[in-house]
Amino acid sequence: MTMRYRTLGKTGLKVSEIGFGGEWLERHPEEESVELMKYASEKGINIIDCWMPDPKSRDIIGKAMKGNRENWFVQGHFGANWHEGQYVRSREMKYVRPSFEDLLTRLQTDYIDLGLIHYVDTVEDWNALQGSDYMKYVMEMKENGTIRHIGMSSHDPKTAATAVRSGLIEMLLFSVNPAFDMLPSGQDLDELLGDGFHYDDRLAGINTERAQLYMLCEEYDVGITVMKGFAGGRLFDKNRSPFGVELTPVQCIHYALSRLGVDSVLCGFDTKEQVDEAVHYEEASESEKDYASVLGNAPLHSYRGECTYCGHCKPCVANLDIAMINKFYDLATIQPEVPESVRSHYLSLERKASECVGCRQCEARCPFGVPIADRMTKAAELFGE
Numbered sequence: 001m002t003m004r005y006r007t008l009g010k011t012g013l014k015v016s017e018i019g020f021g022g023e024w025l026e027r028h029p030e031e032e033s034v035e036l037m038k039y040a041s042e043k044g045i046n047i048i049d050c051w052m053p054d055p056k057s058r059d060i061i062g063k064a065m066k067g068n069r070e071n072w073f074v075q076g077h078f079g080a081n082w083h084e085g086q087y088v089r090s091r092e093m094k095y096v097r098p099s100f101e102d103l104l105t106r107l108q109t110d111y112i113d114l115g116l117i118h119y120v121d122t123v124e125d126w127n128a129l130q131g132s133d134y135m136k137y138v139m140e141m142k143e144n145g146t147i148r149h150i151g152m153s154s155h156d157p158k159t160a161a162t163a164v165r166s167g168l169i170e171m172l173l174f175s176v177n178p179a180f181d182m183l184p185s186g187q188d189l190d191e192l193l194g195d196g197f198h199y200d201d202r203l204a205g206i207n208t209e210r211a212q213l214y215m216l217c218e219e220y221d222v223g224i225t226v227m228k229g230f231a232g233g234r235l236f237d238k239n240r241s242p243f244g245v246e247l248t249p250v251q252c253i254h255y256a257l258s259r260l261g262v263d264s265v266l267c268g269f270d271t272k273e274q275v276d277e278a279v280h281y282e283e284a285s286e287s288e289k290d291y292a293s294v295l296g297n298a299p300l301h302s303y304r305g306e307c308t309y310c311g312h313c314k315p316c317v318a319n320l321d322i323a324m325i326n327k328f329y330d331l332a333t334i335q336p337e338v339p340e341s342v343r344s345h346y347l348s349l350e351r352k353a354s355e356c357v358g359c360r361q362c363e364a365r366c367p368f369g370v371p372i373a374d375r376m377t378k379a380a381e382l383f384g385e
């Protein structure tokens with residue numbers, strides 16, 4: 001098995017498709033967790049997220065990286081602080097500075113590859129940060145080389161899009177999985193995953209703001225690393241998944257890595273077996289990765305009629321890139337006017353929707369029942385070719 005690496009947007013860092021989310025490290029004896037990180041490194045994993053402010057997690061990462069710091073890219077967060085034995089999210093410098101200095105000390109390093117503006121989920125919060133002492137500190141750390149690149153973590157597509165457009169961030173840590181992708185901006189994620197959640201029509205296909213965000217990241221060359229790719233493990237359990245079917249880790253990873261802009265899925269590992277299961281993605285067959293057929297036939301909610309850009313409809317007799325055309329069509333039709341960027345992306349396609357001959361052979365292969373030929377006609381009308 002050989003790990004594949006992707007360039008994380010404009011940071012230029014070559015990150016492993018499978019990454020390490022560190023939040024479960026502190027649940028195990030220190031030696032065990034150090035061993036687990038070393039094992040992951042041997043498997044080709046080279047990126048770890050350390051949002052955790054607790055001393056134990058940070059010490060573990062420091063010990064595991066000792067002597068091979070250059071083999072890891074670390075995501076460290078500004079404003080995930082440890083105060084009186086607890087995690088406190090705060091932008092107050094009296095917490096932020098000592099917590100960041102503690103990160104460097106415990107990780108036994110003098111630099112952090114990816115310095116993240118931690119957890120910005122509203123546009124108001126993002127706006128309030130501009131010009132603040134907190135942001136000045138982030139900039140200072142970038143200028144003096146303590147952090148190599150600036151990133152941000154967020155769960156909200158509107159906020160993340162605002163940050164991407166600002167040109168200030170080079171990468172984004174974002175929650176991506178098929179359940180979250182159906183949520184509108186501002187929706188409480190805990191509610192979706194909570195026991196009291198009942199399926200209703202709020203879940204109606206991929207949320208366009210999320211689809212737009214992924215496209216925007218691609219356009220601005222802002223690489224995405226993924227958190228919550230398994231929705232906290234709920235997608236593995238048909239009784240707790242909003243779809244009523246279970247997905248495998250490989251299918252969830254494939255879903256996330258198939259979104260535009262996504263470069264690495266950071267999985268929270270407890271055991272070596274879980275590392276193996278995730279890394280197996282690198283050699284999995286197409287049928288093992290096939291999340292589309294599973295979701296297309298889900299009993300509780302299906303994506304019926306909605307294109308998920310999975311590409312199952314290939315080949316097209318006219319050689320159209322159906323998934324791409326559908327994507328541009330969706331992005332164009334959610335706005336009052338077709339955005340220039342979307343139009344130019346469409347126009348750069350080698351073959352246009354107007355070349356569809358209406359044979360409908362592709363429709364039989366679409367697991368989501370998308371009326372493809374009709375959509376090609378509409379796309380041709382919309383884009384004029």
Ligand code: SF4
Binds near residue numbers: 357373
């Ligand atoms: S209906 Fe159009 S898009 Fe589908 S296979 Fe035929 S030519 Fe291609």
Ligand code: SF4
Binds near residue numbers: 308
């Ligand atoms: S039309 Fe259907 S098969 Fe083709 S990319 Fe969209 S969802 Fe997948």
